[in-house]
Amino acid sequence: MLQQNIRDFGMYIALLVIVIVFAVATKGVFISPRNISNLINQTGYIAVLAVGMTLVIIIRHIDLSVGFLAGFLGAMAAIALVFWKLPVFVVIPLILGFGILAGLLNGFLVAQMRIPAFVATLAGWLGYRGALQLATVKTGTIIIPNEAFNAIGNGFIPDIPLPGILPGVHKATLLIGFIILAAYVSGAIRDRQKTRAYDFKVPPLNIFVTRLVCTAAVIFLLTWILAGYRGLSWTAVVILIIFLLYHFITTQTVLGRHIYAVGGNPEAAQLSGISVKKITYVVFASMGMLSALSGMLFASRLRSATTQAGTLFELDAIAAAFVGGVSASGGVGKVSGSIIGALVMASLTNGMNLLGVDISYQYIVRAAVLASAVIFDVATRNRTV
């Protein structure tokens, strides 16, 4: 059973090892509430890209344009806020809309013009890099003075005002954590009962309980740590919403099923009446929207749009997806895995920064982790169970 699920467990084990190593090496600083909170915010803008990239890689494509698209759209958000004086609640949907348009353009090149995604999005990489420089050429870095916008990357959710009860603990975070915990546990148990009611095999009880307890413990610990600090950050809320939305789409809907089918066997999908073209458009449009979100998260976090924003984001996102178990040959990958992958990569950077590891060694360590992840993927894939 463990062997069968080693692909799923692999990255969780990797993350656990990384956390333990850094926790010991930094004498606990790595797992301090402040650093954990910081780590989640650092992961945010790559995690949302990794989610979109997961779907792109599942349908056997790649999108290199997302980094500078994120940078460019972050700058557009700053321009809209600072120079066009638009309110935040207009800017966010506007920029997301721009992202969707940019994604549809990639979709058009790939699905309609049949240009290999690597080339089509490389053109995007160059184009959006130029666009970012154009957008910031007169002003240089654009400072964003809008506090509501900056809160997305820096702020925390408000607490429930209950004076006297649990002082020093962020009660809203605690409440949300427990709701998630309860939903997860009851969902897992209900799913198991349902499966058994339909006469399908279920994993042995001890493995089921172990997995349930481990996951529940992680959710609880994370909640406790965050509640003890300043609570759930808005970035964490964004990651959570994106995770829930995409997890739902990929596992429960016809659209998700069709995305996997197109990745597994495009010819078979087409013969079954699935429009490969439509799926390609949808996946690239979602990638564009998530690029916009990533760009805004980053700009908000820095409280400014810089001329170099988005540099190498695309490669970090692709690496996060592969570390998270997405298969290079298409058709295989989970949204949850890619978020964990992003967390693994961000943890490495964060932990090595805390330890003062030279940046050149940092790249080499991250290279080794990425290569191991892909070797692991290939090795566990070829073994038929």
Add this chain to the structure above:
Amino acid sequence: MMEKRPVVEMRNIKKNFGGVQALRGVDLVLYKNEVLGLVGDNAAGKSTLMKVLSGAYIPDEGEIFIEGNRVELASPMHARQLGIEMVYQDLALADNLDVAANVFLGRELCRRKIGPLSILDKHAMEQETTRLLDRLKIDIPSVRANVEKLSGGQRQAIAIARATAFNTRVTIMDEPTAALSVAASRKVLDLVRELKAQGNSIIIISHRLEDIYQVSDRLIVLRQGRKVCECPVVGGLDEFREQVLAYIIGARDDFAGGGQEGS
């Protein structure tokens, strides 16, 4: 006679590719609850003829009738809507999905819709798949198993089951045993017999004359885009094979029942 009702009738089908005449006026009739074998050498036109019937090719000339009604097949989807299903040689399954997902690929059952998103009814699809596979006596470990974990014979069986699952009038099988071991081939042929016993109408293309002999009621031989033989499958295997081979390679050419070039 009730039993001799044609499901499919193709009349004088012609198809050219550039200067090459792939089909030179072929007639084909498939009766209800019949297994029709279609044989011929490479480039004899059997795959082209079946691609015309499954909507992948539009014929240059000729008429197609489905249960007596004339149809113009515009696309594979259109043919499918009319109940013509093709099982492709190269296994049209998505390896990364499980058995139930493959059986229902492209026609998923839904519980409800939220905006543009349709929610899958996984349990209903799994139950339906289990029922379908039981009915066809197809033995697989679980409908939740990914098809990449299954053997070639099991995968072919699922591809066939999937083609026959949804009010199918005609199932076309293109070399269903080509890539399989002897034991797996036997199982697939058992499945063809089972499907016939349950009332299906099937056209089967094969290079293996033994396979055709074992499961078919009738046989059509194509040669260079013409029908050169149409006969019931009777007699001993050796005799059958000798006779059919003679037509396939062109040693005999005494059939007068069709294939005239209308010029």
